[in-house]
Structures are given as structure tokens and as C-alpha cells.
Amino acid sequence: MSNPTIEELRSAARGAVIGPDDGGYEGARAVYNAMIDRRPRVIVRPADVADVMATVTFARSAGLELAVRGGAHSVPGFGTVDDGVVLDLSSLKGIRVDPVTKTVRAQAGCTWGDLDHATHAFGLATTGGILSTTGIAGLSLGGGIGYLGRRYGLTCDNLLSADVVTADGRMVTASAKDHEDLFWALRGGGGNFGVVTEFEYRLHPVKHVYGGPILYDLGRAADVLRWYREYIAAAPEEQGAFFAFLVAPPLPFIPEERHGTNVCGIVTCWSGPLEEGERQTRPFLEDVAPPIGHHTGPMPYPALQSAFDGLHPPGMQNYWKADFVHELTDDAVQAHVEHGANVPHVHSTMHLYPLNGAPQRVAPDETAFAYRDANIAAVIVGMWPDAADNDRNIRWVRDYWEAIHPHDAEGGYINFMSGDDQDRIHANYRGNYDRLTAVKAAYDPDNLFHLNQNIQPSST
Numbered sequence: 001m002s003n004p005t006i007e008e009l010r011s012a013a014r015g016a017v018i019g020p021d022d023g024g025y026e027g028a029r030a031v032y033n034a035m036i037d038r039r040p041r042v043i044v045r046p047a048d049v050a051d052v053m054a055t056v057t058f059a060r061s062a063g064l065e066l067a068v069r070g071g072a073h074s075v076p077g078f079g080t081v082d083d084g085v086v087l088d089l090s091s092l093k094g095i096r097v098d099p100v101t102k103t104v105r106a107q108a109g110c111t112w113g114d115l116d117h118a119t120h121a122f123g124l125a126t127t128g129g130i131l132s133t134t135g136i137a138g139l140s141l142g143g144g145i146g147y148l149g150r151r152y153g154l155t156c157d158n159l160l161s162a163d164v165v166t167a168d169g170r171m172v173t174a175s176a177k178d179h180e181d182l183f184w185a186l187r188g189g190g191g192n193f194g195v196v197t198e199f200e201y202r203l204h205p206v207k208h209v210y211g212g213p214i215l216y217d218l219g220r221a222a223d224v225l226r227w228y229r230e231y232i233a234a235a236p237e238e239q240g241a242f243f244a245f246l247v248a249p250p251l252p253f254i255p256e257e258r259h260g261t262n263v264c265g266i267v268t269c270w271s272g273p274l275e276e277g278e279r280q281t282r283p284f285l286e287d288v289a290p291p292i293g294h295h296t297g298p299m300p301y302p303a304l305q306s307a308f309d310g311l312h313p314p315g316m317q318n319y320w321k322a323d324f325v326h327e328l329t330d331d332a333v334q335a336h337v338e339h340g341a342n343v344p345h346v347h348s349t350m351h352l353y354p355l356n357g358a359p360q361r362v363a364p365d366e367t368a369f370a371y372r373d374a375n376i377a378a379v380i381v382g383m384w385p386d387a388a389d390n391d392r393n394i395r396w397v398r399d400y401w402e403a404i405h406p407h408d409a410e411g412g413y414i415n416f417m418s419g420d421d422q423d424r425i426h427a428n429y430r431g432n433y434d435r436l437t438a439v440k441a442a443y444d445p446d447n448l449f450h451l452n453q454n455i456q457p458s459s460t
Ligand SMILES: Cc1cc2nc3c(=O)[nH]c(=O)nc-3n(C[C@H](O)[C@H](O)[C@H](O)COP(=O)(O)OP(=O)(O)OC[C@H]3O[C@@H](n4cnc5c(N)ncnc54)[C@H](O)[C@@H]3O)c2cc1C
Pocket: 032, 068, 069, 070, 071, 072, 073, 074, 075, 077, 078, 079, 080, 089, 108, 128, 129, 130, 131, 133, 134, 135, 136, 137, 138, 139, 140, 141, 142, 143, 144, 145, 146, 190, 191, 192, 194, 195, 196, 197, 312, 415, 416, 451, 452, 453
């Protein structure tokens, strides 16, 4: 039998099948990280699950590489491929909230903005990323860290089921009752096991939150970090505050003379009773260091979720590195202060996300996400507009990471890893790695889904 042609795929699919000669190809091939410039042979935007099944079967039969993407935020650019097939699920945006069971079903092309918008109308939410533009798909499959995590767990801890098109082109539903091994692997194992077309999540009553950014003088960074370390260790789980080094953006709540200067800060998010929000935020304003400026108050949860979208737009050059942290020691604080003080661009930053709380109540082998004893996820975000500055900015990220890594855990969060971090995959999954390779062998023995932080199928 001869290889299937793109024309055959076109006639089989109801969604858009875009080749290099078609209008819209240039826009369709772009991903979030402008450093990634690849030219796929074909980009498919499916209309339904049948199109996803047809595309997976086409790529496998034609012997072409297959890249899968939802929100296209993968910093290493795993959502695209030269001369291969891109399955761009951004066309699948269906969402159905069930307010009675407090669950939501969302198709894999949704962003967190889409999901938060739909659930907010019912006064409900689940843990998502801290920007509205990130895709639910990649984020959920890697774990999912966000403001609500300390209280409600990682995003993957709220996953109830997933519809998955596997490498053989079939669709299965993975849950605690069906395809349990696949369901286990999907909760942290990334895009290694198939194409998820729909996610079902548990929701929680979250409507308004109290929080926002608080900025401090860089000279107080060591004090702020030490204070944050102690505070967050004992803070109520309704508090999802994270620490940041950044360049002060030109916003009205920041004095003009500080615009464009290096500062540090904490972004708070109190998701408990709103009337307690002001009291819960007061320590950040009064006990740490005098703030340069702050913009805290009550707000709809989706407003905080999208508050920083503008700081991290698509089309920038991106290079990131990351670690999990058990303990932010004084030596680590010193390393952070030395390198965090030099954040090179207003789009770049370093964040410390707290993980103590609900994520730690899940056993390390209960889902693929293994670092259940980590207290913090650290990410150094290099993001800048001009490719001519790549060497300098990549150097800042690498130097920073080399300075903090000796104080951190061996592994890091796979969704914050770079393309050059493939040798860390085993460390990132620790004791879960061998089981992941076995699940991979069961569902994708030929490693069709290899454009990711790749887990190799076990050979037995
Ligand atoms: C600006 C920015 C902010 C971020 N903030 C956070 C945050 O707050 N919290 C957090 O936890 N992470 C965050 N991340 C990291 C984020 O989780 C990862 O980049 C994630 O991969 C993004 O998912 P996506 O769907 O947008 O990406 P995509 O590039 O579309 O997908 C990334 C990879 O996931 C897999 N994948 C995607 N869709 C599917 C699918 N339907 N089925 C199977 N596999 C699939 C594929 O391997 C794909 O290559 C952020 C990233 C960026 C760039």
C-alpha cells in the first residue's frame, strides 16, 4: 500500500489542513517562542475527534514526525516540527460546566482564559497557570502550577478523566476506572502517551480573590526572600503567593522613577473568604519591607489570571531553566540575590512558586508527577524581543541556574524545562520513571509522540 497523501488527509478531515502553499500558513506555523522557526509539511486544525484520529493515523502511516499542540506555549517548541505534521488543537474549544457535580469538560484547544471564563460564571475554578494565554493541555499534562495549587492541588490532581487518541489512532477514555495506567501517566507525564482531545476536571468554589503584585526595593531582596520562605511555610493554604525578581514595568501603581529598574516582588492571591483578604494581605505590606508600590485588592479570579498577560506576550525570544526546591537556604538566597538582581529585560523574570499544601498530600507514586516533597518550583524566565540579544540573555539564564542548582533538588518541573534539558528527564520523574517507560511501551511502543520531554518506551 502506498503512503497516504496530504490530499487524502484533506478529503478525510473536516477541519483546516494547511500546507506551505496555502494562505495562512505563515501565521499557522508560528508558536509562542519566536526563537522556534520551523516549517511543517502540513498543519491540521481538527474540527472534531475524528480529524484527530485521521491525523494521527496519517502521520504514522506516512512515517512523518508528529507535533501536537494546544496553547503553543512550549518554550522548547515541541508544538512544531520541520517537514512533519503539526496537530494544532486550538480549533477545539468546547467547554461544558456541570455546576451540580462541580466538574467541567474542556476540549484540548482551550486556554486558561477560556476555561476560567466558562467556570467563573458558576463561581467555580480549578488550579490553572498564572497567565490566561497558556493552553490547558500542555500545562495539565505536565502537572500544572498556579495560585490555587496550595489549596486545591496541582492541575493534574484535579483531572478526573481524559479522552485520548493513542498512537494506533483509537480513542480511549482514561480515568481512575479505565486505562488506569494511562491515567496515572497523563498526570505529569506530558504529551508522551497520545493526543488528549478532552479533559474533565474537578472544580472548586472560587469567584473573587484578594491579591495582586507588591514590589520592593532590590536592596531588600535578601530580607524579602527570607521572610517569604518563613511566611509561606506556615501560611494558610488559601494563600497562593509567589516571589519574583523583575524589571518594574511602566504601570501607574509604580513610581515613575522606578519604571525600568530592577526590583523584587510578591504576587499574592488569597482565595479564602473575601472579607479576610485585606487582613491576610497586610503582612506583605507591613511585615516585609516598605513596598515601592502595590496593586492589591479584591478582584474576580480571572482578572488576576490575566493580569500579567501583557508582560509575557507571544513573539518573544525565550529560554528558560528550572528546578524544584526543598529548602530555600541562606546560601540559595544569596545566589538568587546575586543573579536575580540582573534580570535583563522587562519580559524576563524569576519566579518561586509555592508547592507546600495540597500537592504534598498526594503520594509521589500516585501520579506521574514525582516531586511531591518539593516546597517550591523555581523558574528562570529569559524573555526578550530581539534575537540579536540571544547570547547575552541565554547566558544570564544559564549563569543564574548554575548558581542556584547546587542548592536545589536534582530535578525540575518538566513544563519549565528547555530543549537542552532532555538529560534531566529521569531526574524529573525520579522513582516514577520506570513505570512511565512501561506505560509508554504499552501505548506508544514506536515513540510516535516523541516531540516532548521524551520518555522512551521500555524494551520489555
Ligand atoms: C508565558 C508562559 C507562562 C506559563 N505559566 C505557567 C504556569 O503558571 N504554571 C505552569 O504550570 N506552567 C506554566 N507555563 C508552562 C506551561 O505549562 C508549558 O509551556 C505547557 O507546555 C504549555 O501548554 P500549551 O498547551 O500552551 O503548550 P503547547 O506548546 O501547545 O504544548 C506543549 C506540549 O504539550 C503536549 N501537548 C499539548 N497539547 C496536547 C494534547 N492535547 N495532547 C497531548 N499532548 C499535548 C505536547 O507534547 C506539546 O508539545 C507557562 C509557559 C509560558 C510560556
